[in-house]
Amino acid sequence: MKSFRLTEKEMVSLAKKYPTPFVVVSLEQVAYNYRFMREHMPMVNVFYAMKANPSQKILDTMVELGASFDTASAGEIETLHQMGVPGERMIYANPVKTIGGLKTASQCGVRKFIFDDASEIAKMAEHVPGAEVLVRIRVKNAKALVDLNAKFGADPSEAVELLSMAKKAGLSPVGIAFHVGSQSLSSEAYIEALLLTRRLFDEAEKAGMHLTMLDIGGGFPIPGEDGTDPHAGDIMDAVARQLERLFSGVSIWSEPGRFICGTAVNLVTSVIGEKVRNGQQWYVLDEGLYGTFSGAMYDHWKFEICSFNKGEAQKTTLLGPSCDSIDFVKRDVMLPRHSIGDLMLIPNCGSYTTASATTFNGFAFAQTVYREDEPEIFAIGMEPVRKHLAYA
Numbered sequence: 144m145k146s147f148r149l150t151e152k153e154m155v156s157l158a159k160k161y162p163t164p165f166v167v168v169s170l171e172q173v174a175y176n177y178r179f180m181r182e183h184m185p186m187v188n189v190f191y192a193m194k195a196n197p198s199q200k201i202l203d204t205m206v207e208l209g210a211s212f213d214t215a216s217a218g219e220i221e222t223l224h225q226m227g228v229p230g231e232r233m234i235y236a237n238p239v240k241t242i243g244g245l246k247t248a249s250q251c252g253v254r255k256f257i258f259d260d261a262s263e264i265a266k267m268a269e270h271v272p273g274a275e276v277l278v279r280i281r282v283k284n285a286k287a288l289v290d291l292n293a294k295f296g297a298d299p300s301e302a303v304e305l306l307s308m309a310k311k312a313g314l315s316p317v318g319i320a321f322h323v324g325s326q327s328l329s330s331e332a333y334i335e336a337l338l339l340t341r342r343l344f345d346e347a348e349k350a351g352m353h354l355t356m357l358d359i360g361g362g363f364p365i366p367g368e369d370g371t372d373p374h375a376g377d378i379m380d381a382v383a384r385q386l387e388r389l390f391s392g393v394s395i396w397s398e399p400g401r402f403i404c405g406t407a408v409n410l411v412t413s414v415i416g417e418k419v420r421n422g423q424q425w426y427v428l429d430e431g432l433y434g435t436f437s438g439a440m441y442d443h444w445k446f447e448i449c450s451f452n453k454g455e456a457q458k459t460t461l462l463g464p465s466c467d468s469i470d471f472v473k474r475d476v477m478l479p480r481h482s483i484g485d486l487m488l489i490p491n492c493g494s495y496t497t498a499s500a501t502t503f504n505g506f507a508f509a510q511t512v513y514r515e516d517e518p519e520i521f522a523i524g525m526e527p528v529r530k531h532l533a534y535a
Contacts (some may be wrong), residue, residue, distance in 0.1 A: 146406035147172040164430035171405035183379035195400030217247035322360030330381035368445035398407035401494035408493030431463010442495035454479035
């Protein structure tokens, strides 16, 4: 799988035009990722988890590609509605919804909802009567970067009863949802969840409910700290084989976030200070945990740090610019010597980074630059991506 990554020449050229920190977005990579997923799992409808990166141009690109959207709040639903996205291309996937969110969903024509507890049924029955609902179950995955099942998902033993309760309340029970966790590096958890879900589909059938929809969540991985390809295509192929075997005739959805936008963004940051502590070199960057590196805290992401400087690598600590002592970007990373003003590149940082960034201490958000808006700098382009896009 290809990832968007600036060359040294491109990084330097952009830094002459834009003050650091800035992020560079490749919409072509976004399209590549979407089509990659569709190629490996053609039976799966993609609902982009816009919380990962709600950049307007990324949303526009996903609309143009024909994707649907996983929403978590009234604000996200309203954003898509104002873009002209119809309600049938949205799912309100947050298991716990506000009354205001349900009212907005109703006004915008959203009819698909996920829940994981009986307390949610009465709210949905009142504000979106007759809506199609899927119960989210809790599944296991020790290999996921982020365990989403600690907070979300009903016990599988309760799933059919919850769907039955929803039916009695006037809702339309249509399916089951699960999420194996973020950055899942193996197909095993997906396959175990699919086998479990198949049994629940059969139990629901015996209880008089014919389920027609399955939401397999997201979690498909991208290159991490060491830049190694996690072979997401192989994972998707394995999942697709089980879907064909177990869920023929069922409408299947997935809610990718990181996989769609993660590899489409690079951060360029500069060294603004240097010091030595306990014999180790420390560098202060102009971006930190309260900015684009926020994913280190909220998403447990370990960023790949790239330097084009020459020289022997040594253990180095990187800090952000804020006054907060928690603002350590990375400890004990192997880097060559740097001076104030030198640039560093952080690839694969398109998900849960700018979306959760703040302006703490008055530091502005990193500026967003779009690769497609800089034809002179990117004259050669991403030939492997263009080649891949040609099939669609």
